[in-house]
Amino acid sequence: MIDLRLPIGIFFLLVGLLMAGYGVVSPNDIPHIGMKINGNLDWGIVLTIFGLLMTIFGWRGQRRPPERKNQQPPTH
Template identity: 35%
Template sequence: MIFDVRLPIGLLFLCIGVLVAGAGFLGDPAVFAAHSAGLNIDVVWGLVMAGFGSLMLLLAALARRKTPPPTR
């Protein structure tokens, strides 16, 4: 069986993305207004990272489904 790197990469990005987005949602809005032109960068990049992680997990699941089991 070949090790598929998409699974751990997907889990890593999904977990870190959820943590970063959560920190952005819980952060003080006044800080974002003063430092990043009113854009909550933590939420944006957290969602981007979670989306990438979800895409990697989807691709890993599709590859696992497509690959036939080895015959002996």
């Protein structure tokens, strides 16, 4: 089974890059607040970093051999 962090990471990497790129090309401030905050660039960077970390962890997890299923009694 695929390591779920991989598709999640790639998704946010793509969306983050899309938003950050759009923020660079079309630097719109957040509307109605009158402040110089480029929402797309800033949040796009946040998403890109998150996506990158998830991709790395997912890629490493994918290479690890699968855990053996362990049936334990309930623990309290």
